[in-house]
Amino acid sequence: MSTGIRSRRIDVRVTVEQDAVIREAAAAAGQTVSAFLLSAAEGRARAVLDERRHLVMSDRAFAAFAAALDDPSEPVPALGELLSLPRIHRR
Amino acid sequence: MSDPSLVALSAEHDLSGFDCGTPELDRWLIDHALASQKADLARTYLVLDGGSVAAYVSLTTGSIRPEAAPKRYARGMPRYPIPTILIARLAVDRRHQRQRLGSRLLAEALRLAVAASDTAATRLVVVDAIDDRAAAFYRRWGFIDVPENPNRLFRKIGDIRNSSP
Numbered sequence: 391m392s393t394g395i396r397s398r399r400i401d402v403r404v405t406v407e408q409d410a411v412i413r414e415a416a417a418a419a420g421q422t423v424s425a426f427l428l429s430a431a432e433g434r435a436r437a438v439l440d441e442r443r444h445l446v447m448s449d450r451a452f453a454a455f456a457a458a459l460d461d462p463s464e465p466v467p468a469l470g471e472l473l474s475l476p477r478i479h480r481r
Numbered sequence: 482m483s484d485p486s487l488v489a490l491s492a493e494h495d496l497s498g499f500d501c502g503t504p505e506l507d508r509w510l511i512d513h514a515l516a517s518q519k520a521d522l523a524r525t526y527l528v529l530d531g532g533s534v535a536a537y538v539s540l541t542t543g544s545i546r547p548e549a550a551p552k553r554y555a556r557g558m559p560r561y562p563i564p565t566i567l568i569a570r571l572a573v574d575r576r577h578q579r580q581r582l583g584s585r586l587l588a589e590a591l592r593l594a595v596a597a598s599d600t601a602a603t604r605l606v607v608v609d610a611i612d613d614r615a616a617a618f619y620r621r622w623g624f625i626d627v628p629e630n631p632n633r634l635f636r637k638i639g640d641i642r643n644s645s646p
Binding site: 439442443444445446447448449451452453454455456459463464465466467468469470471472473474475476477478479480481 | 543567
């Protein structure tokens with residue numbers, strides 16, 4: 391999935407049973423244990439991050455939500471107040 | 482607080498003492514923010530007061546989509562996910578809390594989101610509130626709950642643009 395130099399290590403201790411099941415699954419998938427662990431963990435990691443970034447709605451809620459976005463934008467007093475606070479200047 | 486400044490995170494910043502009271506947000510800044518930035522997964526901006534980090538915000542992109550597979554989309558329903566700019570994390574160090582610094586940083590984050598949308602159009606800003614208290618903070622500034630997604634709130638980029646004084 392990723393390219394780049396593998397310059398970091400992650401050490402994980404496993405039980406005898408976990409070691410056996412992972413080795414068997416890696417062999418079944420035709421991968422080395424290290425490639426198997428890496429692809430499984432990276433896939434899971436990306437799924438967890440995606441879950442936070444990408445939101446899902448029921449079809450009915452999404453249709454109403456998307457339609458409401460076409461309403462004209464209007465000034466929001468609370469946002470106006472927020473944007474009137476003293477600036478934090480870029481450096 | 483004297484005159485704080487906003488800077489893009491870089492390797493030169495010492496993040497180690499950051500303490501906002503929520504360990505998850507501290508650990509992310511200290512352990513992951515720079516790696517996420519290098520991998521183009523998130524951009525982090527720091528509020529510096531003197532030499533120390535008083536607050537941070539991280540921005541990334543996201544989307545909102547319906548759960549159905551595309552072929553099942555109802556007629557007339559938008560067929561594509563709605564792209565969003567996501568304010569993924571915003572935290573203020575304990576020593577700088579209760580001075581409206583978080584609100585001022587939110588305002589700067591919204592300006593960054595509008596600028597990003599000026600370059601590559603995005604319709605929405607979504608915020609990921611870490612708990613109910615954070616969600617109340619965003620509601621107080623005019624954010625609206627995203628249906629069916631607890632502690633996610635949004636506002637249209639156009640609303641933010643039109644609310645600028």
